[in-house]
Amino acid sequence: xxxxxxxxxxxxxxxxxxxxxxxxxxxxxxxxxxxxxxxxxxxxxxxxxxxxxxxxxxxxxxxxxxxxxxxxxxxxxxxxxxxxxxxxxxxxxxxxxxxxxxxxxxxxxxxxxxxxxxxxxxxxx
Numbered sequence: 565x566x567x568x569x570x571x572x573x574x575x576x577x578x579x580x581x582x583x584x585x586x587x588x589x590x591x592x593x594x595x596x597x598x599x600x601x602x603x604x605x606x607x608x609x610x611x612x613x614x615x616x617x618x619x620x621x622x623x624x625x626x627x628x629x630x631x632x633x634x635x636x637x638x639x640x641x642x643x644x645x646x647x648x649x650x651x652x653x654x655x656x657x658x659x660x661x662x663x664x665x666x667x668x669x670x671x672x673x674x675x676x677x678x679x680x681x682x683x684x685x686x687x688x689x
Contacts, residue, residue: 569667570603571638571675579684580649589653593682596647597631599675601638605668607675608637609644614661614677619654631663655684 576596583592601607614626629635636644650659660679666672 600643618657
């Protein structure tokens with residue numbers, strides 16, 4: 565029986581005040597993703613799919629190959645970390661999605677990215 569892939573995803577976020585312009589409804593956030601392979605086989609990230617939702621309920625979907633121009637191969641017990649950003653029209657929003665990956669035996673699978681919040685500091689108490 566095949567071992568199920570075990571990919572763990574952690575997210576850290578920050579608000580980029582200097583790049584934002586609330587008067588123009590432009591709120592810029594950075595996020596850093598750490599993808600850890602806790603399985604027994606290597607896994608290669610092929611594509612990404614994001615759902616970005618602002619406080620108005622507007623949803624943007626983003627699909628593409630790899631992340632930050634790479635399709636990293638993550639060995640068992642190893643991780644891959646990258647940073648990127650998102651621009652919202654509201655001071656609060658959420659992101660969630662998935663990475664399509666392929667393991668060392670050629671089996672494709674989705675690694676879900678749990679919902680996380682983007683919010684300017686102090687806005688949510």
